[in-house]
Amino acid sequence: MITVTLPDGSIREHPAGATVAQVAEGIGPGLAQAALAGKIDGAAVDLSTPIEHDAQVAILTYRDPEGTEIYRHSTAHLMAMAIKRLWPEAKLAIGPAIEDGFYYDIDMPTRLSEEELPQIEAEMKALIKAKVPARREILDRATARAFFDQRGESYKVEMIDDLPDEVETVSIYHHGDDFADMCRGPHMPHFGAVKSFKLLSVAGAYWRGDENRQMLQRIYGISFPDKKLLAEHIKMLEEAKRRDHRILGKQLDLFSFHEEGPGFPFFHAKGMIIYNELMNYCREELRKRNYQEIRTPLILNEDLWHRSGHWDHYRENMYFTKIDDRDFAVKPMNCPGCLMYYKSNLHSYRELPLRVAEFGQVHRHEKSGCLHGLFRVRTFTQDDAHHFCMPEQLEAEIRGCIEFVFAVYKTCGFENIHVELSTRPEKSIGDDAVWELATDALKNSLDAKGIDYQLNPGDGAFYGPKIDFHILDCLKRSWQCATIQVDFSMPERFDLTYVAPDQSRQRPVMIHRAIFGSVERFLGIMTEHFAGGFPMWLSPTQVTVIPVHEDLSEYAAAVAERLKTEGVRVHLDDRNEKLGARLRDAETQKVPMMLVVGEKEKNAGAVNVRRHKMGQVGTLPVDEVVAQILEEIKERRIVQ
RNA sequence: GCUGACGUAGCUCAACUGGCAGAGCAGCUGAUUUGUAAUCAGCAGGUUGUAGGUUCGAUUCCUAUCGUCAGCUCCA
Known part of the structure; x- marks a missing residue:
């Protein structure tokens, strides 16, 4: 006999070799019914896995996040199997579970369109009805490679070849007699467990996300253990469609787009009222928080952009022009302009922290395929600000920015905010001590405010670490808006100084922050969040x-x-x-x-x-x- | 930028296999004088995204191009 310890701490005795499924049955028939997979000592396993020794065992159902993932992943396998039956020449790439559903990337000569989806769905239903069982098999690397090679699954072969050297075995799941996929697992015991699913869309996707490689066909779907949940999900998708700011923008006459200016929004009178109200509100807050407001030119000499590093790092996204035979660039960011402003005067330590705000209109050349209503445009206004301060003031300044962000979001109706802290990336400038100081300042500020955040190691900007704020709208969709970045690089590049009490010239630290991020995008987000029913202060007609x-x-x-x-x-x-x-x-x-x-x-x-x-x-x-x-x-x- | 789908009146959408381009809403004119989500009638509205091609004939088929959408990649 072995001892099985369940998550609630209770202990059960089972004969050695009892499967996870048997443990579930022992607990109760309901659980046995709902069980999708299990965990032995923290490792996810199939229900059919025998337990050979005393262990911590958990039963995974759809309700567990891991269970949901398994459910969707198994549905992805089910879809792949159906496609292979309809188009045997199809080659499988990858098919993971994602945040709201699953997809499978497939390479096949037939061009799929939404019209083929019902056909695939019908095949999937047949496989569900047949309760096609799953069987796990462990093969050594060479055998697995030969297995997929012989089946013509070249993407699987490539994945096996790319596995780290120390990996000796590969697990394969067989579903029925004629379908097999390389997969870590676990999976549901048979396809009959998929109660309710729908295929949603077909789109192109690059193999391994690399635009230089093969374009595959990606099919998205969603699955649920019960029809009601599927119906709710479909309703949610329709709700999101109903709230689409591009449609509401038209209905409410807020803004428009035209062929003559792809990605360049036209704000109509009513949209302009909302836009200006947002700016008015922001200006009110700026006054309260001792900011000064400036305005810098849209077009500046190209040399400036060489000095700022933008030419090296951002050239692809910039627009260039010539004036009197000299090269100029349309600004993609406001900071260099603000630095020129700072440098136009001598600054005393008594002035610091200096808070300089600018509603700066920037232009960025975005790839045509990225444009998306007000969420992704080629010109937008940043509610930008740069704080110049002494190193010892850094933390207080950051705290002030954080408070500012939360105050604005609260007023605008966003209570759910997700915060991320990104630290030093591999490719970066500056010495470690400075990075540590900056990162600690950000971290301490968040801690002092008792804010939970997600750490993204190595995700910072090349010149400094940053905090990003993501708004969760009413449909739980996340939008990155505010950002607070610490920057030691620009003050260096532009040789910014202030006069210290001892008359020496010292280098200020620069904080770069935006709260709406893009006023246009924020307006779009608010439109969707309120489904066009704006709070009275913003409504074009009150x-x-x-x-x-x-x-x-x-x-x-x-x-x-x-x-x-x-x-x-x-x-x-x-x-x-x-x-x-x-x-x-x-x-x-x-x-x-x-x-x-x-x-x-x-x-x-x-x-x-x-x-x-x-x-x-x-x-x-x-x-x-x-x-x-x-x-x-x-x-x-x-x-x- | 890449892959695919789409582009018809201001808006939402029809038009069979290539055979006279149509409806609702909005607009205009008139009637109606209204108590909590659509009063009635009439009128007007189009180079079917653009440029070529095939055809006796193209909204429909082909090519190119622009734009939009869904993704990929990228990002505020």
């Missing part, structure tokens, strides 16, 4: 006043005028349309508040309040409503 019929236009106009005098963006809709139609228009344009006025309201000096998506709130005196509206705007309140 209030629509609707008289029930024409005789009440005068009273409605007076209400509207009152709001307008108070600075509210108000619209009087006294068109010759039915009340319902005008309300519908206001609702589809996502106006946060509608004030309906009829005889009753007129006589009482009141309005009937209706809020976007919430319906009627009630009848209130005009004074009270005006006060509420003003307060909601001033407080930048989010009402949902």
Whole structure:
């Protein structure tokens, strides 16, 4: 007998050689049913794996993150098998589980399109019905290589060849008699366990992500242990589509794109209101936090970009032009301009920390295939700022930046923020002591604020470490926006100095930070986050006043005028349309508040309040409503 | 940039195997005077992304090109 210790600490006795599946059965029939794989002493294994000695054993179900991965991975195998049956000449590359589903990269002469997906799905269903079993086999390297070579699976052969020398054996999963794939496993015992799945899309993908290598066909799919979960997932995808800022931008008349300027957004009047409100808010915060604001030119002499290192590192993304036969470049970043500003005066230590902000419009040549609404454009405005400080001020400055980021995100409705700290990459400049100082400053600042973060070793910029802030929107999608970078390189390259108390010239440290990142992108993210129903302070139209019929236009106009005098963006809709139609228009344009006025309201000096998506709130005196509206705007309140 | 799909009225989408380019919404004109998500009627709206080609005839087939979308790569 052996002793099996379960995750909850309970202990069970089993005969030696009992399988993980038998342990699951011993615990209960429900668990045995839900079991996908197991863990023996922390190592993931198949259910059929025998336990030979005393061990820690865990049963993995879909609910475990690892179980989910196994579930999806097995579905990827299922899809690969179906494809091999339909197109035996197909060669398999890789097919992992991913964050929301799985994919398989396949090389085959037939061009797949979405139309072939149902055919593959039908084949998969047949394999599920047949409950095709999985069998694991361990082969030594040479045998495995010969096995795949003989089957013409050249990608698998390449993977085996690329394995580190110390790897002696390779595991293979056989599904049924005619399908095999190299795989670490574990896998579900048979395809019957796949209860519900859907293939979503086909796209090209490079073998090993290298654009110089073979383009493969990638098929994406998703699978769930129950139909309801699949239905929910599909609904979520539709919800995301409904919130797409590119579609809402059109519907709400916020911005547009044209063939004449691919990747260069046109901001319409309504989009401009939101854009300016975001900037106004940001400027208010800048004042509170003792920043000064500057503005530097869009085009500067090319020499500057040689000096800054951008020509070496960023040339591909830059636009160049000639003025009077001299070479110029359109700025892709604002820092060199800011450095010119710093250098235009002598600075005393008394001035530090110096906080210099710039809403700088930058241009970057992005590859045509990357462009994506406002999320990926060729020109955008950074809410940029550079802090120049003494080394001993670094930490306090970083803390200030972190506080700034969180304050702005809170106001904008983002509560879930994921923070990452990236440290020194292999290719970098500066000495270790300086890097350590900078990294510690970032780390200490995060710790002092009690912020959890993910460490990305070696992911920093070549000139310094950085903190990135990722916003999680309502659909749990993550967007990198804010960044705080410590930079010792630029002050060096541009020979920045300040005068120290002893009259010596000292080198300041530079912090580079952005909060929205790109104002355009941030606007796009907010559009999706609020599904176009912006908080009142941002809404292009904040209030629509609707008289029930024409005789009440005068009273409605007076209400509207009152709001307008108070600075509210108000619209009087006294068109010759039915009340319902005008309300519908206001609702589809996502106006946060509608004030309906009829005889009753007129006589009482009141309005009937209706809020976007919430319906009627009630009848209130005009004074009270005006006060509420003003307060909601001033407080930048989010009402949902 | 690469692979694939797509491009028809301001918007959303029709148009069989190549045979007179159509609808809803929006717009304009008129009627209707409205109590919480679409009042009715009429009118107007097009070089079918662009440039070639095949054909008696091309929105439809072919080539090129531009753009968009899904990915890959890259990034704010």
